[in-house]
Amino acid sequence: MNRAIIDVAAPLVLIAVLVAGWEAACRIMAIPGYFLPPPSEIARAAVAGAPVLFESAWNTLFMALKALVVASVLACGVALVVALNQTLEKAVQPLAVALQVTPVIAIAPQVVIWAGLDHPERAIVTLAVIVAFFPIFSGALTGLKATDPDLERLFDLYGATRWQRLWRLRIPSSVPFVLEGHKVAGGLAVIGAVVAEFVAGSGGAQGLAWRILESSNRLQTARTFAAVIVLAIMGALLHAALRHAERAILKRLRGR
């Protein structure tokens, strides 16, 4: 059989087997639905709740994307400024690391208060920006410094100015690193948005996290599962889209 077909089929078969086993176990052992609903019930809940789930998913995704754009602009800008000045880099580096290692959940409640309890979406975007910032920043900074030393010598030979070196060598060299950073940041932005939604609670944020909280509070476990699955699919799609964009851009850049 064709290798490509096997690669696609293998995980699908595994999922089918696991789902079938799950369904069978729920029925045979008569597990109550609020404890562990069978896949068929989850599917029914997903279909019944589809419009609401999609709208919520779109809200979460939209906030994550907004955060990704803001984080991208901020992180690239700061990396560019910092890359030009070693002292500044030394000064900024520990702060950036501190921001990265602090769990977003720990600062979320305070950010929600600062954003105003009437504006949970501001807090959500802000927190997603905070988590998405670091991978882009460190990718851009690494890339700006990871120039080929032989090309550096060539630029020396032809008497390149600082600006020529930046625009013609360092920025183009950094592109693959920046793209990699965006790929990681995309996933983190969704996580940041979801965490923030959980903390912001019922303040009117209509994202997927709120659907999960709401249905789990009501013991509508099948609906909870459906929301979690939609969330997972959304994350996977975003990751796939970013990976696709990364490949397309690199291909265009390198001609292959």
Place this chain on the structure above:
Amino acid sequence: MSVASLAAVEVDYPGRGKALGPFDLSVEEGEIVALVGPSGCGKSTALRLLAGLEQPTRGTVTRTPGRGETSVVFQSPNLMPWASAQANAALPLELDGVAKTEARRQAADALARVGLSGAAAAKPAQLSGGMAMRVSLARALVTQPRLLLLDEPFAALDEITRRDLAADIHTLWTETRPAVIFVTHNVEEAVYMASRVVVMSASPGRTFSVVRTDPALPRPPHFRTTLEFRSAAETISRDLALSMGCAA
């Protein structure tokens, strides 16, 4: 007239001691000199001094002062992977402030001279090793240098490609007759390329011997099969073996 020279230059690297010298080398206008020597003896260091990329610890370097008057081709093509062949070849001119359209036009000419007019739009990843090296050569020629420094430019290429390129470099050289210093490991290549071959001793490199070959450049056809070629190659091989011995 001498285009560039090294006079009693020595280079020390911190923690390593002396890497080159004392070493003398002078290249005349329109001359092709080959530099052969054991690996690590300081051939690349000598070229970096002549290119002004490095300063000697002791001794004097005299070089052509103008921008773009000295060009270097390194062992790897060192092309910008994101830029087309034409944009790569135009780089020295654009860095010098030449308007983009003019720089690109001259780059297209340089690419045509190295036989790559069809590949102007190609990115480095789309080129073979030999073609990438030709782009690198076009970039070096685009400024019409008076001194061309070639640091083992064929080392990564297969035999057929390197012979083609060697012959083409001679043809190109007849057009503007720049002075050329050509570094190589390969004795036969040195004899073929240069009218004067400088054999260096093992690190720290000094001049061990100088071998001259007669027929005018570019070489007559079948030069590689002549007695003259063989005897020069044998002298250099012997000197090279002796020069390695004298450091041990």
